[in-house]
Structures are given as C-alpha cells and as structure tokens.
Amino acid sequence: MIALAVIILFYLLIRNVVVLYNFAIQPYLIQLVPEHEPLISILIPARNEEDNIGSLLKQISSQTYRRLEVLVYDDQSDDRTAEIVTRFSENDERVKLVKGLKLPEGWLGKNHACYQLAKASNGDYLMFMDADVRPEAHLASSAVGYLQHKKAGLLSIFPHQFKKTMGEQLTVSLMYDILLTLLPLAFVRKSRRPVFSGANGQFMLFERSVYMEHQPHWWKKDQAVEDIAIMQLFKKFNIRCITLLGGDDISCRMYNSGTEAINGFAKNVIRFFGNSIAFTLFHVLVTTSGLVIMLLMPDFRFLSMYLIGVLVYKAVVGRLSQESMLKAWILIIPRQLMFITVVIRALSFRFRQNYSWKGRKIKI
Known part of the structure; x- marks a missing residue:
C-alpha cells in the first residue's frame, strides 16, 4: 500500500512541476x-x-x-x-x-x-x-x-x-x-x-x-x-x-452539447497520452484511486500532501485556461467521473471502429 501511495504522490509531483513550469513561462x-x-x-x-x-x-x-x-x-x-x-x-x-x-x-x-x-x-x-x-x-x-x-x-x-x-x-x-x-x-x-x-x-x-x-x-x-x-x-x-x-x-x-463533447473528446483522448492505451489507463487508475488510497494510509501526511498537490495543480490549470479557482476545485470529482466516461467511450470507439463525425466514419 505504501508503494502505491508513493507512486501516486510521485506522479502528482511531476504534474505539479510541469504545470507550475507552464505557468512560469x-x-x-x-x-x-x-x-x-x-x-x-x-x-x-x-x-x-x-x-x-x-x-x-x-x-x-x-x-x-x-x-x-x-x-x-x-x-x-x-x-x-x-x-x-x-x-x-x-x-x-x-x-x-x-x-x-x-x-x-x-x-x-x-x-x-x-x-x-x-x-x-x-x-x-x-x-x-x-x-x-x-x-x-x-x-x-x-x-x-x-x-x-x-x-x-x-x-x-x-x-x-x-x-x-x-x-x-x-x-x-x-x-x-x-x-x-x-x-x-x-x-x-x-x-x-x-x-x-x-x-x-x-x-x-x-x-x-x-x-x-x-x-x-x-x-x-x-x-x-x-x-x-x-x-x-x-x-x-x-x-x-x-x-x-x-x-x-x-x-x-x-x-x-455535452454529448457532442464526450464523443469528440473520446476521439482524441488516447492520442493525448502518446496514443498509448496503457498510459491512458495508468492515468485513469492513479488519478481515480488516489484519494481512496490516501485515506487508507495510517500516516495523515500522505493525505495532506495529496490534497495540497491536487488543489494546487487544479488552481494553476484553471488560471492558465482562464477559469476561476473556485470552479476548478468544485468540479474536481465530477470532471474525474467524466474523464472515466470519456476513456470508456474512447476504448469502445477504438475496438469497435464505429466512430463517425459529420456523417463520415473515422478510424481512431
């Protein structure tokens, strides 16, 4: 369990370093x-x-x-x-x-x-x-x-x-x-x-x-x-x-619309992870299970570091994309659930090869 918590925190650290670097430039x-x-x-x-x-x-x-x-x-x-x-x-x-x-x-x-x-x-x-x-x-x-x-x-x-x-x-x-x-x-x-x-x-x-x-x-x-x-x-x-x-x-x-957004984003999302299904699923697993894993840790410091890391990078992403900090924080869990939905839809499109856009079939 500790090893998994360390992996989650290390991945979160990398994301914070990257987003803070992007904010700095x-x-x-x-x-x-x-x-x-x-x-x-x-x-x-x-x-x-x-x-x-x-x-x-x-x-x-x-x-x-x-x-x-x-x-x-x-x-x-x-x-x-x-x-x-x-x-x-x-x-x-x-x-x-x-x-x-x-x-x-x-x-x-x-x-x-x-x-x-x-x-x-x-x-x-x-x-x-x-x-x-x-x-x-x-x-x-x-x-x-x-x-x-x-x-x-x-x-x-x-x-x-x-x-x-x-x-x-x-x-x-x-x-x-x-x-x-x-x-x-x-x-x-x-x-x-x-x-x-x-x-x-x-x-x-x-x-x-x-x-x-x-x-x-x-x-x-x-x-x-x-x-x-x-x-x-x-x-x-x-x-x-x-x-x-x-x-x-x-x-x-x-x-x-939301439906159009889900289908459109599903077309692209795996490509955002270097076209790697494995990396995509790793990201889903780590970002979804992080809070649960930290709550199970006996040392409260794990949970504290995790919450601070998530709140910081969400706030900075919001600032760079011109979204309020409050909205970025309020929508953390709903957006994570939506992300899972999008990835499931993307995998369905990829394996069934049934994606179409503006009346034309597209292979993704």
Whole structure:
C-alpha cells in the first residue's frame, strides 16, 4: 500500500512541476508585426458550418493585417455554407470559395480539405482555422510575427474554450488538465523529440515552403488526430514547432452539447497520452484511486500532501485556461467521473471502429 501511495504522490509531483513550469513561462502569443509584409493565406475547411462561417469571416475582415487571402473549402455541405461564403466574397475580394471534391479513398475529410486549400493558396504563410474559432483583430499579424521571431515552421494555438452547458464544462476542460500537467510547452520548441508534441487543429500556422516541402496533410491523410501527428512528423525532420495557449487572442466553442463533447473528446483522448492505451489507463487508475488510497494510509501526511498537490495543480490549470479557482476545485470529482466516461467511450470507439463525425466514419 505504501508503494502505491508513493507512486501516486510521485506522479502528482511531476504534474505539479510541469504545470507550475507552464505557468512560469506564460505560453501566450506576443503581439509582433510580420517582417517584409508577407501574404497570409487563411484557410478554412468547412462542412455544414452555416452557423459558424459567417461570424468567422466577419472577424477575419476586421483583422488589422490586410495582406490576406481567405479560402474556404466547402466540403460537400448540404446547408447554406457555400451561399454564405459567396455572399462575403462579393463584398471582399480577398474571400474565395473552393468547391469541394469527392473524398478520395484513404483520406479523412478535414485532412483532404486542408490539403486542397494549401494547393489552392498563394500565401507565404498558411494559417489553418476551423470555422468555429473566433480570432481577435491582431491575431494574423501577431501569429506570423511570432513564427518569424522564433524561426519556426509550425505554430499551433489552443484557443480559449467557451463552455455553455454543464457537459461542456466537465469535458472540454479535461484537455487543459492533461495538456498543461503532462507537457512542458516550452519543450515543444526546445526539444526535437516527438514525445514533446502538442497541437490543436483549430489553429495551425505553417511557413509555406516548409509545408510544401513536407506535405503534412498528405502524409497524415488518414489520421483522425492529424494535428499531433503532423507535429510529430515535423519533429522527425528537425523542424522547430511551437505550441501556445489562446488567452485573449483566439477563442472557440468546440462543441455544442455535452454529448457532442464526450464523443469528440473520446476521439482524441488516447492520442493525448502518446496514443498509448496503457498510459491512458495508468492515468485513469492513479488519478481515480488516489484519494481512496490516501485515506487508507495510517500516516495523515500522505493525505495532506495529496490534497495540497491536487488543489494546487487544479488552481494553476484553471488560471492558465482562464477559469476561476473556485470552479476548478468544485468540479474536481465530477470532471474525474467524466474523464472515466470519456476513456470508456474512447476504448469502445477504438475496438469497435464505429466512430463517425459529420456523417463520415473515422478510424481512431
């Protein structure tokens, strides 16, 4: 029992060290101005996004950096996505609609859309955005300026997540809980080891020459979690990569309900643990059983150290993800129960291979 308690406390210590390190470096975008006024291509894959695409294009039209082209790939939508984009293009010549092709065998929809957008673009920098993100006016300028300043080939940003339903509150925050306590974000840039990879496909910025040389969406055409896979690929080529938090620069409501959040997160969660089912289950076991084990220990100091460790890292994760400390503490147990639910759903999807997203089956 003592050995198990020591393992739990050691794992908790590691997570606290990592999250405090992330807090110390403040991994947010710095507002910089791009050098040489490059053309920036904003590339948006869209499938049935009539509820989102208009708001995104409106915010893009307010970007302070004006040398942009905006390409929207209509991935065979059966709603008003194409109509809305066409209407915007009539008032802003920078906006263009790219009509989607039939999805080829062996490709996933978003990966194919991104690849077609890249081929159709002319920009010196390729900025991929999901239709549900909301960029602030300085984002395009600051992101490219930051990429140039750091001499990197890829920048990915985790947008600040809006969560309206309780299901979203319990599920979406799990992403930060894992990311910020297991991945020192500065190591993404400093280390070439693929294990230090964390990316979010909602926002990915590439230097064009790097993208075209390595064709990441082509190589990862069948990957459901293509963002992390692409960063791992780039690290194998010794390309510098950067991962940041969105803060006040970019936001998103990732899912529209608790059920959608559970299914969407289940698609990704095992990948967050290096695509290792064993590591995923270890994390579930240690984080779920920790309190019970500590309560069974005869020495009260074990329980004290455990409670302090949990409260500290939850508070810091909340601070970095712009959530109140009180909410981070109140939802500790409900979020842990939700995490167990998500992992069970993820294992079910993986073993039964029955996951679908926007009407298409996806292998995870």
